[in-house]
Amino acid sequence: MTSGADQAAGWPGAGGAEPLGVPPAELSDENLLREVESLHRTRTDALRHGPEPALAQHDRRTAELEAEYLRRFPDREVTRGAGAGEAESPRGYAGIDG
Numbered sequence: 097m098t099s100g101a102d103q104a105a106g107w108p109g110a111g112g113a114e115p116l117g118v119p120p121a122e123l124s125d126e127n128l129l130r131e132v133e134s135l136h137r138t139r140t141d142a143l144r145h146g147p148e149p150a151l152a153q154h155d156r157r158t159a160e161l162e163a164e165y166l167r168r169f170p171d172r173e174v175t176r177g178a179g180a181g182e183a184e185s186p187r188g189y190a191g192i193d194g
Contacts, residue, residue, distance in 0.1 A: 116157060120164035128168070132161045 120128060135158045142154040166172075 116153060120160050128165060132165055
């Protein structure tokens with residue numbers, strides 16, 4: 097059960113599954129990317145401190161926006177090996193020699 101205090105504490109969506117924001121298909125490319133970046137910036141805070149309904153809303157919104165991004169940009173630039181357990185570190189990144 098979510099209290100009004102959760103919403104007052106700045107957790108949008110803490111009251112349930114009400115839609116938040118503009119439907120992803122209606123966003124311009126620039127606004128879509130801005131929304132995705134914003135959700136990624138706030139993810140750790142939502143995970144660590146958000147009430148369950150707010151975390152669920154964050155999950156839903158992230159999935160909606162990422163799906164729309166992939167729909168619009170199926171040929172996006174993909175870094176070879178990234179996320180496949182064999183990612184190569186770029187030269188000079190995080191003190192890695194090369």
